[in-house]
Amino acid sequence: MNNSEIQWHAHNGGIRIAGTRHMDLNKILDCGQCFRWRYADGVWKGTVGSRVLEVRSWEGKGWFLENCTNQEFQDFWVPYFDGGRSYGQMEALYAGMDQRLDMALDLGRGIRILRQPFWETTVSFVLSANNNIPRIQGMIDRLCQAAGSLLPSGDYTFPGADAVALLNEGDFRAMGFGYRAPFIVRLAEGFASGRWTEEMFTLGTTAEVRKNLLGLPGVGPKVADCILLFALGRMDAFPVDTWIKKVLAALDSGKSPEGGIMSCMAESPRCEAAGYVQQVLFYSARYQKWEV
DNA sequence: GTCCAGGATCGGA
DNA sequence: TCCGATCATGGA
DSSP, rough: OTTTTEEEEETTTTEEOOTTTTHHHHHHTTTSSSSSSSEEEEEEEEEEEEEEEEEEEESSSSSEEESOOOHHIIIIIHTTTTTSHHHHHHHHTTTOOOOHHHHHHHHHHOOOOOOOHHHHHHHHHHHHTOOOHHHHHHHHHHHHHHHBBTTTTTTTTTOOHHTTTTHHHHHHHHTTTTGHHHHHHHHHHHHHSSOOOOOGTTOHHHHHHHHTTTTTTOHHHHHHHHHHHHHHOOOOOOOOOOOHHHHHHHHHHHSSSSSSSHHHHHSTTTGGGHHHHHHHHHHHHHOOOOOO
């Protein structure tokens, strides 16, 4: 079976994914877009919805997904890994423009932008504000243990809004949420009551959806862009955090503002791949030095 | 002790 | 519209 850049076949009760050029799980799951995947003893393990997946390298030839049927992979995991999009094509839009950008594209090759559940992504990135990734992971772990469902594997699901709404601000502060605790209270109340629904944030232009997201508690410009990119598949969203600011400053050093990388991404068709480039730059910034 | 982390919100100019 | 202060927490 194949789906453009992701080629797979059933093998020994699981799924083998052949090739890694545009499907590198080590980068996909460790580039700051998701918080519930952990690597230990050669195995990536993650919980998405009520599914638990374990993935290991397949002798350097690709990846092996344990306990996964062909049907489940095609119906659930291919969309999750954004299998319908060509990342090679997006990379080509930006290749050859700038030496340092080329280095970043090379370093980040294999990243794919996940399509993660909307509610989980929203809560996760509200918690991400002025925070660091290890601590965000810990906060989400505690939320899942407190309000999620226990699966046979021993893992917990990410709790739905109704389950989160059963907790109060004090509970969240005890989980170390700090000043973000009241945001989660209001988010859970709003989505559990139906005052807000995921459908309110799916239709329309990216700018329109972004404006709607900005009305949610704890959601500012950067978090809105993360939700657009990591949950809603809006590849034209471009989250700017402290790391990206450093990278952009380095890339644009010595250039006029009009010659900066941001202006190159402003118009079609490059803007339609801006989110991927952003993630590549974020990944690069955290794994290599960006000297100005 | 200070600084920083995938920032948002608020009040005041 | 823009700007600075403030907001918890834990690790470096």
